[in-house]
Amino acid sequence: MSQPIQPVLPLAPVERVIRKAGADRVSESAGIELAKVLEDYGIEISREAITLAKHAHRTTVKDEDIRLAVARLKKS
Amino acid sequence: MSQPIQPVLPLAPVERVIRKAGADRVSESAGIELAKVLEDYGIEISREAITLAKHAHRTTVKDEDIRLAVARLKKS
Numbered sequence: 001m002s003q004p005i006q007p008v009l010p011l012a013p014v015e016r017v018i019r020k021a022g023a024d025r026v027s028e029s030a031g032i033e034l035a036k037v038l039e040d041y042g043i044e045i046s047r048e049a050i051t052l053a054k055h056a057h058r059t060t061v062k063d064e065d066i067r068l069a070v071a072r073l074k075k076s
Numbered sequence: 077m078s079q080p081i082q083p084v085l086p087l088a089p090v091e092r093v094i095r096k097a098g099a100d101r102v103s104e105s106a107g108i109e110l111a112k113v114l115e116d117y118g119i120e121i122s123r124e125a126i127t128l129a130k131h132a133h134r135t136t137v138k139d140e141d142i143r144l145a146v147a148r149l150k151k152s
Contacts, residue, residue, distance in 0.1 A: 008089050008096060009085065009114075010089055013084050013085050014085070017084050017115055017118040017119060018122040018137055020084060020119060021118075021119045022123065023122060023125075023126050025135050025136040025137065027137065027138045030125070030138050032139065033143060034122070037121065037146055038085075038114045038118055039093055041114065041117060042090065042110060043093060045113065046093060046094040046097030046098075046099060046110070047098065050098055059100055059101050060102065060103050061094055061103065061106045062103045062105060062106050063103065063108065063109040065106065066106050066109040067109060
């Protein structure tokens with residue numbers, strides 16, 4: 001469950017993020033690796049956000065849940 | 077420059093990440109917020125990876141640069 005078989009984030013936009021940071025050339029493996037890292041971090045944030053939404057008696061995850069989740073994960 | 081005007085990561089796959097974490101309902105603002113957070117983290121990792129690639133006398137960013145960048149950022 002922790003290792004995604006099918007990456008959810010598409011490769012082309014993730015490679016664009018690396019180029020936006022200033023890279024001239026990006027290997028495909030670098031894009032795949034960053035996509036995995038961002039997906040794992042996204043799942044971690046989302047799990048915390050879901051807990052926070054439930055705590056507020058909501059079934060919809062909102063931007064305020066994501067923001068508080070990120071702030072809490074940065075502290076830990 | 078630190079606030080991206082046009083988000084690089086598309087919304088639909090980012091919303092899928094939140095659903096993969098177990099959310100039933102996701103507001104559009106939550107997807108936009110998470111896309112921003114992941115892009116910012118992706119840029120931070122990529123900048124470190126570019127520095128590490130240059131240090132290894134390479135112009136191509138490889139998966140090993142991304143991995144070492146993530147490990148270094150986790151320590152700081």
